[in-house]
Amino acid sequence: MGTPSDTGTSLPRIRSPKTLRPLFSRPVLDRELLTSLRKHSGCVSNANRDRWKNGAGRTSMSIVKESRKRSGDGKTPPPANEAPAGAGDGQASHETPLPVGRRRKPVWNNVITLAGLFLVLMAGLLFVSFALFSLVSPVANPYVDVVGYVVLPGxxxxxxxxxxxxxxxxxxRLRRRDPTQALLFRPVVMDLSDPQQRRAAKILVGGTFALIPIVGVASYHGYKYTDSTSFCAYACHSVMEPQATAYEHSPHARVSCSECHIGEGASWFVRSKLSGxxxxxxxxRxxxxRPIPPAIQNLRPARETCERCHWPKKFYGAQLQEIVHFAADETNTRREIDMLLKIGGGDETMGRPEGIHLHMALAGRIEYIATDDKLQHIPWVRYVDEAGREWIYRSDGLPxxxxxxxxxxxxxxCMDCHNRPAHKFRSPQEAVDVYLSTARIDTTLPYIKREAVAALVKPYPDVESAMIGIREHLTTFYREKYxxxxxxxxxxxxxxxxxVRDIYRRNFFPQMQVDWRTYPDNIGHLYSPGCFRCHEGRHVNQEGKxxxxxxxxCHLFLNPVTVEGKPNVIQKGEFVHPYKLQGSHRALQCSACHTGGTGPVPDCAGCHTDVTAWRNGGLPGFADVSLPPDPMAGLDCDACHDLSEPATPAAYEARCLDCHEDEEEPMEGIIGRWRGEARSLLARLRAKLDPQDQPLLDRIRRAGTLHNLSALRALASDPGLLHRASATQNEAGSAASKTTDREHGSEHQTEAE
Structure with a gap:
């Protein structure tokens, strides 16, 4: 109510600051409205305050307009000392109150913000607890570290x-519901004399300083953990189990994954994290x-990783290496191979630059093109010397x-040869040889080498089945045979x-389809092409070299000989194969026979399985078809094949005369006549057969049609025999035999064509 003055007019009642603070300290909808209300504070009555609390009243703009009308000019409110209309008549000021606009709701009071505050509080407390726990815990757990260093910071x-x-x-949402609500982002005015603002500032500063160390420690440890071996190898256990297991038993077991796969620098770090x-x-998802593709094509250049510890110019000289093999016979015969590996180097102060490492120590560069993702087939090689001259070597026959x-x-x-330095999976042959040579398996057990390898190469659906199968295989063999x-x-x-179970667990991972055949090892050339990808003698340059x-x-063999009755004398020499290799067998790569699994029987039938079956009137897939055997099926292979002589028609005819001495005239030109007849019969069969029968006919051609011309004549007279055989063909046996014969070949393959 107004108070009478000396002039008889009533003035607006002015509330004390303490009374006005609860009313005007809340945010209002309009700054102009706030100014107007402060000038006309006498119009705010208890009734208006109740209406404000109950949400009644008009909009803010209507209040301002009414206030302007009451001022008399429609633009500015009346002076503070001017009495409102009707005040002199004794009317109370609360009879014509100025309603106040609705109070703005607090925007922080919502589900998303409260949930965010809860997550910040809980994650911060849990991370602090985890950090304290990791300091006192002596055992590291990769899955707990994932939660502590990755999940909680996230x-x-x-x-x-x-x-x-x-x-x-x-x-x-408030603005969409009521456009009269104030804008979200308003100029921030901080008044530290206000106790509420001081309290809010303390909370903000304290929370910031509390979060800075938490976020900093979490970021640092998260970065270190994602680069650690524990994260790379064990966090995704089933996926990386093969690589992690091989890594644990490698010479690089104390080198972290990131040192080789990432290296130094931000660019490769970012690239690796995006890939990760x-x-x-x-x-x-x-x-x-399955299996994980080899990373050889996407690895960082070895000059930026490997050469931080190993450098190619370091001189190693020749290194003595002893290789121990055990035969697959009853006594597991031991055979030792001693050789000097010419590692060499490029430091002229230590010795003449030469040897295997000269590939990397050369002043020029060596480049190549591989046509497969495992870099096993290399048809093109280029060497550029320091003067810029280049030599191109090709194995595809093109200029x-x-x-x-x-x-x-x-x-x-380095990685083109040392492609499995930390993730090598040993073949069954190699692994069993190592266990026998170190006496981890008793060498006196009959046929233990053969049976251990046979137990390992069997297909198993999972590790548990393999453990059962290995035990059954070995125990059954010795219980029944010995x-x-x-x-x-x-x-x-x-x-x-x-x-043997231990060998399987270290080198076989059926859930990821990984074994020694999955990732070829390019060091050496026994179980995979390795060095022979380029050094097989078929890469020729423009000069014909x-x-x-x-x-x-690359190596020098030390063969033990007996000189003047003294055994164990070492003599430098060539490699002596336990079986005499003659003819085309001398050109075979080692990996053609040494597959790492069960080796072939060391005779002709051991490799040329289709040839042997075809001579006897059959092939895998001919079970329901009766074909005549070759008239000479009972003879040994060397009765016709002399591997020390060239495989020419004249040489074969000369061998025929060894038995048919009195038939010299009929034997003359017989190989040529048989070839012509075989070509004619094959052409007749191809014309009559359906496309699905062609693969079986190709197998017959690879087996050598001259090995059983009688069976080929029977098929030509009744093509339905071949069709019935093709319908019942064993695809698995066909694929295995096809691979074997493609590797070893038949001397009559091109002749029959």
Whole structure:
């Protein structure tokens, strides 16, 4: 109510600051309205305050307009000392109150913001607890570390994002519901004399200083953890189990994954994390390939990783290496191979630059193109010396001047030979040899080498089935074949079972389809092409010179000989194969026979299985078809084939005369006549057969039609025989036999064509 003055007019009642503070300290909808209300504070009555609390009243703009009308000019409110109309008549000021606009709702009070605050609080407390726990815990757990260094910081960051996001969403909804609501972002005016603002500032500063160390420690440890071996190898256990297991038993077991796969520098770090994100998503969706493709094509150049510890110019000289093999016979015959590996180097102060490492120590560069993703087939090689002169070597028969084959031109570096330095999977042959040579398996057990390898190469659906299958295979063999040993030395058999199981767990991972055949090892050339990818003698340059194929280029064999009755004398010499290799067999690569699994029987039938079956009137797939055997099926192969002589028609006819001495005239030209007849019969069969029967006919051609011309005549007279055989053909046996005969070949393959 107004108070009478000396002039008889009533003045607006002015409330004290303490009375006005609860009313005007809240945010209002309009700054102009706030100014007007402060000038006309006498118009605010208890009734108006109740109406404000109950949400009644008009909009803010209508209040301002009415206030302007009451001022008399429609633009500015009346002076503060001017009495309102009707005040002098004794009317109370609360009879014509100025209603106040609705109070703005607090925008922080929403589900998203409150949830964000809860996440920040919980993640911060849990991370502090985890950090304290990791300091006192002596055992590291990769899955706990994932939660502590990856999940909790992620939750904390999510909460920090949710807090302002909730405020924005709440304000946006209020503005859509009522356009008279104030804007979300208004100029911030901080008044530290206000106790409420001081309290808010303390909370803000304290929370910031509390979060800075948490976020900093979490970021640092998260970065370190994602680069650690624990994260790379064990966090995704089922996916990376093969690589992690091989890594644990490698010479690089104390080198972290990131030192080789990432190296120094921000660019490769960012690239690896982006690639890792895709891999994590693939694991989460269970869409990753099985097996994991080799990383050889995407690795950082070895000059930026490997050469931090190893440098190619370091001189190593020749290194003595002893290789121990055990035969697959009853006594597991031991055979030792001693050789000097010419590692060499490029430091002239230590010795003449030469040897295997000269590939990397050369002043020029070596480049190549591979046509497969495992870099096993290399038809094009280029060497550029320091003067810029280049030599191009090709194995595809094309001139060096022709355009190179399609593919990426790669520069030779350490990883092209040392491609499995930390993730090597041993073949059954190699692993069993190591266990026998170190006495981890008893060498006195009959046929233990053969049976251990046979137990390992069997297909098993999972590791548990393999453990059962290995035990059944070995125990059944010794219980049935050697009952005396089974009764007297069962402990050695059981120990052998455990050792063979250990070999399987280290090198076989059926859930990821990984074994020694998955990732070829390019060091050496026994179980995979390796060095022979280029040094096989077929890469020829524009001058007609081939890349060296001589054994003594890289190693020198030390053969034990007996001189003047003194054994164990070492003599330098060539490699002596346990079986005499003659003719075309001398040109075979080692990996053609040494597959790492069960080796072929060391005779003709051991490799040429289709040839042997065809001579006897059959092939895998001919089970329901009766074909005549070859008239000479009972003869040994060397009755016609002399591997020391060239495989020419004249040489074969000369061998025929060894038995048919009195038939010299009929034998003359017989090979040519048989060839002509075989070509005619094959052409007749191809014309009558359906397309689905052609693969079986190709197998007959590879087996050598001259090995059983009688059976080919029977098929030509009744093509339905071949059709019925093709319908019942064993595809698995066909694929295996096809691979074998493609590797070893038949001398009559091109002749029959």
């Amino acid at each position: 939750v904390l960051l999510l909460g920090l994002i949710a807090v302002p996001l909730g405020i924005f969403v709440k304000s946006w 994100t895709r891999q994590v998503l693939a694991v989460w 269970n869409s990753f390939p 060096s001047s022709d355009p190179p084959p399609e593919g990426q031109v790669r520069r030779l570096d 009952p005396d040993i089974w009764e007297a030395d069962r402990a050695s058999v059981n120990l052998a079972v455990d050792r 081939a890349i060296s194929h001589a054994c003594n280029t």
